[in-house]
Amino acid sequence: LSQGQRQRLGLACALLHEPALLVLDEPGNALDPVQTATLRTLIREQAAAGTAVILSTHLLAEVTAVCSRVAILxxxxxxxxxxxxxDGHATLERRFFDIAMAGGAQAA
Known part of the structure; x- marks a missing residue:
């Protein structure tokens, strides 16, 4: 299987038993644009149905596309x-760079 196919298979296995909590680590890795759009829809549908979804990703566009809350580590x-x-910042990306460039200290 290709890496994208393995990603989709892993997600299907995770959803098989209708979990109350879904933890996704870089779920969009190796997906093409159509599959990425489908993944975003699936994540939003799961959350709307009451599933708690935790998404770990470096792709800030994914966060802004599907998440209602964000934690920056x-x-x-x-x-x-x-x-x-x-939080008053122009973009999530700007917030991230403010933190990263300040050596971890929050910028005002």
Missing amino acids: HEGVLHHDGPVAA
């Missing part, structure tokens, strides 16, 4: 936990 320290777009 940098060097093992939690620097932000809250709504995706409610």
Whole structure:
């Protein structure tokens, strides 16, 4: 199987028993744009149905596309936990870079 096919198979296995909690680690890795759009829809549907979804990713576009809350960890320290777009920063990407470039210290 290709890496994208393995990703989709792993997700199908995770959903098989209708879990109350779904933990996804880089689920969009190796997916093409159509599969990525399908994955985003699936994640939103799972959350809307009451499944708690934890998404770990380095792709900030994925976070803004499907998440309602975000936690930013940098060097093992939690620097932000809250709504995706409610902190006054222009973008989630800007928030991340503010934290990373300050050596982990939150920028005002």
